[in-house]
Amino acid sequence: MKIATAASERHVLAVTVDNEPGILAKITGLFTARGYNIDSLTVADISDDHAVSRITIVTNGPPQVIDQIETQLERLVPVHKVVDLTAAGPHVERELALIKVAGKGEMRVEALRIAELFRAKVVDTTTQSFVFELTGAPDKIDSFIALMRELGLVSVGRSGVVGMMRGLKSV
């Protein structure tokens, strides 16, 4: 017998929650328990009194599953609001990456030149390595990393996506 699969689409969800112990485990556990996907997840508190956190989740699934993810998240008592940025309209997605490249001579020069094109910052250097800091949309970071792979890529750290609606509206 075959295990059934369905076509999926990528969605970015912004979730505001009470900043209390266990809330992240509740959310990630919900995804595992119900078989949903997490492509990336970022979290940090966003209010003066540290009472509220904002979580950005990038997920993928068929439309019906995306709707379920949203409503299942809303069922959790500490969750204030869930906004599907992908469905809500124009929005900005940004990610931060730290990328370490090691090399000498022409390779090193080329790495620096490409970094300038991408407006990556050099945040650490030795005579044989750079650490670049790059922010941008995920696909920009993907292509920068692909180029660095040919020029002595050593390691990559990525923050995962943070997203926000364009225009006046909150979220």
Next chain:
Amino acid sequence: MSQPSGAAILVQGLIDQGVEFVFGYPGGAVLPIYDELFGDERIRHILVRHEAGAGHAAEGYARATGKPGVVLVTSGPGATNAVTAIADAYMDSIPMIVLTGQVPTSLIGTDAFQEADTIGITRHCTKHNYLVKDPADLAATIEEAFRIATTGRPGPVVIDIPKDVQIAVPSQSRASKLTATHRYAPQMVASAEQIAEALEMIANAERPILYTGGGVINSGPEASELLRQFQDLTQSPITSTLMGLGCFPSTHPDFLGMLGMHGTYEANMAMNRCDVMVCIGARFDDRVTGRLDAFSPDSKKIHIDIDRSSINKTVPVDLGIVGDCAAVLGQLIAAWGERKPQDLGEWKARIAGWRARECLAYPEKSAKHPDMIMPQRAIERLHALTRHKEPIVSTEVGQHQMWAAQYYGFESPNKWLTSGGLGTMGYGMPAAIGAQLGCPDALVIDIAGEASIQMNIQELGTASQYRLPVKVFILNNEYMGMVRQWQELTYESRYSNSYSDSLPDFVALAEAYGWKGIRIERPEDLDAGILAMMEHDGPVIVDCCVASDANCLPMIPSGAAHTDMILYGDRVDGTMDDEAKALV
């Protein structure tokens, strides 16, 4: 020493919430709470024999009274033993508060004696859970926990309390963070537009059906009353899920009986052929829908549910209404006004045709055991002889449960206690104990199987201790009958491990616990046995020996549509392909 300790705050909090009973079992990590309960006349503690029993008793109490059930257990094994009941309450939306002891805060995370990560373990089978680390938070936590457990879609809430928090007094300087927030506010009423749209669909339906579920019961007796009024206005045929039985009188001519896997032919056919389906407080469970792509293909669907995540979860609907059943039914009735119902004569004539198939008819005698009692007959007689007392009926899980649902008719809500979602064997007797405490004057009967009853058989002692006159009516067919039935259908009658070997003598067992034991072996003794059970002023086990080869029909087999029911007389043995075998 005037300041109250955490334990004292807890007990006061329970009293403030109107708690009458706490179902529990003591242990090291809850000793301060037990000491606080000692001699306190305001709360009655019911000592169970196993923590699962405490959980199910609290569920039974909640289901029969509409009030939240309260459980008190110790850390580690106390909490893990309660988990099945917590998961059960979560699936069936039963309001329940579970207080678990925890090792002192300084020992959390050190693998201390009787330490378990209760919060982690119960995270996904509770509506919400708390670890209280400061006695200053206790009062507000209890208040919020009861509100969460009882409002919106009800469910279990766990409060895990370390032992030192039970002993300590709150520091004056620290006010609780929780007090100010009223963070849980479920949507109760529908918008006027939604009501108008729903009414338009219902009023113009030629083949309507009301598909009702446990949400109507959870919404309170008023919802059942409003459902009757709404049905009377629309004249619509009506069916109910397992969990919804009792929300509409079974004797009403428009009631089609239960739907789904072991539902009636007429209910399932009407679901399949209707043009407008109004789902009220049910959730399109897989036991109800059968094969999804063949589920009611030509209908417009309206779904009324207090939990938005239930809407469009498995079956896409045309109109989803988030709200409380009673509130939305009230809105629909008000909006209906002076309208006249459609002429549904043709639709009802078709239904009468399906009804004429008499899907609940069964052979008078078993083929293999012609001298034995047919289990369906036993339930029919039990119903006939006890119905005037309007008993509360609980069940375990399996064939006997489905037969009880099919042949024991319910006229009012909160009389039917069964484990529907999780399907927990061992639910029935502790649930009956909880119901009997909540409704001391009611006749409470647990319809059981000989296999299920053994899963929480230790609770016989609890009923003895508190003089609870519960009746346990065992349909003893010497098999885990539902497993045997599936093996017959799916695995060419290879009865792997489904025979109930080495059964106890249930009559002797009853007597050992101070209960009365009655054995019924022959059809002619059935009525006398049931009457003797009712006449005894105390707990009774009836060991009713029934034909072991009887199957629970009608049945929609795995992966089949509503229109492909197996009825009595159909050939059912054989094997299935892997796709069908993979379904449960």
